[in-house]
Amino acid sequence: MIHCANITKRFADLTAVNNVTLEIPEGVCALVGPNGAGKSTLLKILTTLLPPNSGEVRIANIDIQKDPLAVRRIIGVMPEDLGLFDSLSIAEHLELSGPIYGLSMAETRTRSQQLLRVLGLTRSQKTFLSGCSHGMRKKTSLALALLHNPRVVFLDEPFEGIDPTTADTIRDLLASIANRGVTVFFTSHILRIVRSLATRTVMIRSGSVVWDSAATPDARPLEEVYSAFFEPSPTEEVDWLRSPSS
Amino acid sequence: MAALTLLLKTLARVVRRELRSFLSVGLNNFFLLAALMAYSAIVNGMAPWDSVPFFLLLSVLMLFPMSSDPLAKIPPSRLELWPFSTRERVALRVISFTASPILWIALGLLVLSRKFALALLFLAIALPIQALTALASRATRSLPSLQPLRHIPRLPGRTGGLIRHNLRQLASVLDFYAALIMAISAAAYRWFDPKADPRGFAPLAMLIALVLSTPAQSSFGLESDSGLTRYALFPLQGWQVLLAKDAAFLIVTLTLILPLWDIHAVGAAATFTFVAITLGRYPSLVLQPPQLRWRFASGNFRFSVAQLVLGATIGFAQIRTTPSLLPATCAAWLISLAAGARYWDKLHRPTPKEAETRKSK
Numbered sequence: 001m002i003h004c005a006n007i008t009k010r011f012a013d014l015t016a017v018n019n020v021t022l023e024i025p026e027g028v029c030a031l032v033g034p035n036g037a038g039k040s041t042l043l044k045i046l047t048t049l050l051p052p053n054s055g056e057v058r059i060a061n062i063d064i065q066k067d068p069l070a071v072r073r074i075i076g077v078m079p080e081d082l083g084l085f086d087s088l089s090i091a092e093h094l095e096l097s098g099p100i101y102g103l104s105m106a107e108t109r110t111r112s113q114q115l116l117r118v119l120g121l122t123r124s125q126k127t128f129l130s131g132c133s134h135g136m137r138k139k140t141s142l143a144l145a146l147l148h149n150p151r152v153v154f155l156d157e158p159f160e161g162i163d164p165t166t167a168d169t170i171r172d173l174l175a176s177i178a179n180r181g182v183t184v185f186f187t188s189h190i191l192r193i194v195r196s197l198a199t200r201t202v203m204i205r206s207g208s209v210v211w212d213s214a215a216t217p218d219a220r221p222l223e224e225v226y227s228a229f230f231e232p233s234p235t236e237e238v239d240w241l242r243s244p245s246s
Numbered sequence: 247m248a249a250l251t252l253l254l255k256t257l258a259r260v261v262r263r264e265l266r267s268f269l270s271v272g273l274n275n276f277f278l279l280a281a282l283m284a285y286s287a288i289v290n291g292m293a294p295w296d297s298v299p300f301f302l303l304l305s306v307l308m309l310f311p312m313s314s315d316p317l318a319k320i321p322p323s324r325l326e327l328w329p330f331s332t333r334e335r336v337a338l339r340v341i342s343f344t345a346s347p348i349l350w351i352a353l354g355l356l357v358l359s360r361k362f363a364l365a366l367l368f369l370a371i372a373l374p375i376q377a378l379t380a381l382a383s384r385a386t387r388s389l390p391s392l393q394p395l396r397h398i399p400r401l402p403g404r405t406g407g408l409i410r411h412n413l414r415q416l417a418s419v420l421d422f423y424a425a426l427i428m429a430i431s432a433a434a435y436r437w438f439d440p441k442a443d444p445r446g447f448a449p450l451a452m453l454i455a456l457v458l459s460t461p462a463q464s465s466f467g468l469e470s471d472s473g474l475t476r477y478a479l480f481p482l483q484g485w486q487v488l489l490a491k492d493a494a495f496l497i498v499t500l501t502l503i504l505p506l507w508d509i510h511a512v513g514a515a516a517t518f519t520f521v522a523i524t525l526g527r528y529p530s531l532v533l534q535p536p537q538l539r540w541r542f543a544s545g546n547f548r549f550s551v552a553q554l555v556l557g558a559t560i561g562f563a564q565i566r567t568t569p570s571l572l573p574a575t576c577a578a579w580l581i582s583l584a585a586g587a588r589y590w591d592k593l594h595r596p597t598p599k600e601a602e603t604r605k606s607k
Contacts, residue, residue, distance in 0.1 A: 049478055068594075072481035083476035085469075087395070087414040088407075095400055096407025100480050126390070144476075 001026055001152055001183040002046065007055035009041055009207075016041040017052070018207035028174060028184040030198035032191070034230055038207035039187040040080045040156055046185070047077045047154050060151055073101065076150035078158055082141040084129050090140045091116070091125040094147055101148035108147070115143040118173060120166055134161045142170065146177070153177070155186040159193050171197050195222045203229055249330075250338055253320075257345045260319045265347050268308055270537075270544035275460045275554055276424055277304060277542070282554075303427060304542070306371065307420045309348070311540040313376035314383075316345040348372045405482070405490040412494035415468045416461060418539045425458040425502055433505035444508065448565045451503045451511035452558065455518040458499055459553050462519075462526030463545035465491045467537025477594075484590030488583055492523055510565055513572050517564045520575035521557040524582040525549055531589055 002024040009017040016038045031039050044050035046057060048068040057064045064071045077083070084093060091112060098108025116122045119139040129137065138161055145153055153174070159167045171193060174184050178199075188194050194201055201222065203211040210229050211218075218225050271277045280301050284294035317325070317339065330338065343349065352372070356365035386393045395417055401409045416422055432450045435442055461467075466474070477487060496519060503515040529535060529546045537543055545553070564571040 047479065049475065069481050069483070072479060077479050079475050079479065081472040081475050083472055083479055085411050085473045085476065087411055087418070089396075092400070092407065092410070096411065097480075099404045099406065100408075100482060102404075128390070128393075128396075131390070 001060055002029075002185060003056075003058040003061075004046065005056045007042070007045060007052045007057060009038075009045060009050065009052050016207050017045065020055075020204075020207070020209055022202065022209070022212075024183060024185060024200070026178070026181050026183050027199040028178045028186070028197055029200045029202065030194040031185065031187045031202050031204060032189070032194060032226065033187075033204040037204045039204055041207075042204065043154055043156050043185075043187060044079070047075060047079065048072060049079065074151045076145035076148065076153045078138070078141045078145045078155040080156045082137055083144070084137060084141060086129050089126050089128050090121055090132065090136070090143075093129075093140055093144055097144050097147055103148060111147055111149075112143070115146060118169060119143055120169075135163060135166070138162055139166065146173075150182070152183045152185065155184070157187055157189070159188055159190050167193065191222045191226060205229060249328075250334055250341070253328075253338065254341055254345065257316055257319060257342060261316055261345045261347060264319075265312075267538050267541055268312065271304060271308065271542040273460075273535075273544045273547055273550055274304075274421070274542040275545065275550050276300065276421065276457045278550055278554060279456060280304065303424055306375075307423055307427075308542070309372050309375045310379055311420075312347045312351075313372065313379045315342075315380065317342040348376060401493075405486055408487070408490040409494050409497070412465075412491050413497065416494055416498050418468065419461055419537065420540065420542045421458055421461055422498065424542075425454050425498075428454050428457055429502035429505065436506050436508075447506045447508040447511040448514040449562075451506055451508070451515040452518045452561045452565075454502050455499050455515040455522065455561075456554065456557065458495075458502070459518070459522035459526070459557065460543035460545045460550065461537075462495060462522045462553070463529040463533075463549055464535045464537040464543055465495070465526070465530040467530070467535060467543070468539065484587030484594070485583055487590060488527075488586050492579070492583065495519065495523060513569065514561050514565050517572050517575050518557040518561045520572075520579040521560055522553045524575070524578045525553050525556065527582040527586045531586055 002022065004020060004022050007017055007020045008015065018038075020042060031042065033039050041050065045052050046059070046064070048064050048071055051065065059071045060074055062070050062074075085096075088096065094112035094115070095105070095108060098111065099105060103111070113122070116125050119142065121136065121139055121143070124132070124136060127136070129140075132140070138158065142155065142158055145155065155174075158170060158174075162170065167190075174186075175197060178184050186198075201211075201213040202209055203226065211225060220228075280297045283297040283300070287294040287296060348369070352365045352369050355368055356362060359365075390396065395414045398410055398413050398417070400406050403409075428450075432447075432454065435450070436447060469477070480487075496516075499515055499519045500512065503512055506512075526545075526549065529549045533546055535544055535546060560571055560575060564575075
């Protein structure tokens, strides 16, 4: 469903994505890596937001550079900055989005109400974005990604900053749409959720794929595999934090 | 005390920076018109009284956003968390008023004019506005349904939601309120003045369109990065995105003109607006002048002058001699829409050829 071959993206001297090749079929694929590894940049390339310097990307066999509009019609995206408008309420975001993807207003309203119920946003649906918590914004962006029932869903850190109950609900929702044949591609730092949801895990470091569970299956727990690939955090002591308060 | 002084200094810096944002009015079409009127009066040896109502309108409208509580610049949770005693908090509350722009403007008036009455008159206007702003802000916070922008309905069609979003953005710049006040005044003149001259309706309509014309140069200026990402993700062609912007602009202008109930007025305003949007296309897409909510829109000087001169010239010609100029300006607007859409698509959708070039690189 997602095919990318030799994707490279450079920003001046920095190579954010370095010759990445991935073949992702239906199911749930998680992209894991430390901050600055290139996860969001790769996601932006796959969702037509950023053109790569080289390489080829196909979503459902459509070349994203040749026909990005056709790709946008069949994907649902929760981008890094969530892609929301300050001047609209939660419900209005969904009302705006549905017809753009060809849904009738009645269908948009029915689907919106269901999504808002599932995501626990019914009571706050009339709240403007400026009055929403980070979690509510994230859930709104997720609802926008799912509203038009896309064939491929891209989510940038969907579980970060979400309460545990909603995180479980989202996980179940994504698992169920994946069972229907939708491809879900998400980035995350929460390895517990990655382990329980993803059928495939890809680890990325400095823009390059360092481990792909499909290519090199590993029986070890995901946390161990992760530690093996990524440097432990610095252990420098902050002396003044150890002394009495001042 | 040292912490309080530091905090006040920071507050003063924040207020000063915010005041600078009001300078955007200097490149506003309405301000430029008023300035031009004042200049031509002075050059001709007359007192610039004709432009005074325009300057007053601009100033009074700017007082609303200027009147916010200086202490509100500090995030409430941060303010609560800082370890200040009750005495220090009271002191901070009292002294914070010295950072109020209103007070400094009153002092400035006093020093410059040496007229105590003038400074007092300013405070007499500004303080009720400050109270009104605080009350309205509190009321809309506790009862969100009181927010007028919330009641702008969704329009039908595929991009009806986008048009609503654009209408709300237009209603969050002061240009809209200046145009609204002008429109109400014009309608009152039209309906309640027995000596109202129908020949004056079309120029009045053009004036309303002119007051509203600067935002045409910054139609994406109020979009956040997040909003622009969503635009890029929508499966929409460039012309659909731009048409949703232009439609909001035309809807607002025509709604404000409609109470004049005069076909020539509608024609004149439409002509001016088509010219303004056509000329505003390049700055709004390429130059992208920054725009803040609750400020007057700011344009690019050359494009502002072009909007004023061409808009007025073609508008008057359309009213007096050549009605066919309206379809001509409409055609020019359509051409600018097509060109702008091409630019938008290039930005958000590289053509296969460009993609190939990129691949080969």
